[in-house]
Amino acid sequence: MVSRGLVVAFGLWHVAPAPGFASGNAPVASTLGAQTAPTVGAEVVSTAVSGALLCWLRIRYDHLIVPVGVHATSTSLGYVLAWVVAG
Numbered sequence: 832m833v834s835r836g837l838v839v840a841f842g843l844w845h846v847a848p849a850p851g852f853a854s855g856n857a858p859v860a861s862t863l864g865a866q867t868a869p870t871v872g873a874e875v876v877s878t879a880v881s882g883a884l885l886c887w888l889r890i891r892y893d894h895l896i897v898p899v900g901v902h903a904t905s906t907s908l909g910y911v912l913a914w915v916v917a918g
Contacts, residue, residue, distance in 0.1 A: 834886055841882025842875040849874035881905075 849871040854860065885898035 837886050838879050838882040841885070842879030845874050845878040846871060 850867045885902060888898040888901060889895060891897075
């Protein structure tokens with residue numbers, strides 16, 4: 832069973848960087864607008880879902896290295912894709 836508290840904490844951890852997410856990302860700004868609330872809401876919901884997956888992986892494989900590896904890989908791929916798209 833996935834711990835709801837951990838999922839919520841993972842989502843809330845991403846509140847601080849969320850307001851700047853739309854200002855530095857034109858597709859996000861065009862989708863969610865310049866308002867901060869929808870951007871923060873979308874960021875918290877998406878990271879809470881990701882947190883549920885990471886928590887499930889931790890429980891499923893009974894080791895912390897699997898969710899850490901998935902998180903590091905997804906973050907790294909995000910940076911690489913942003914770098915490729917930016918040219």
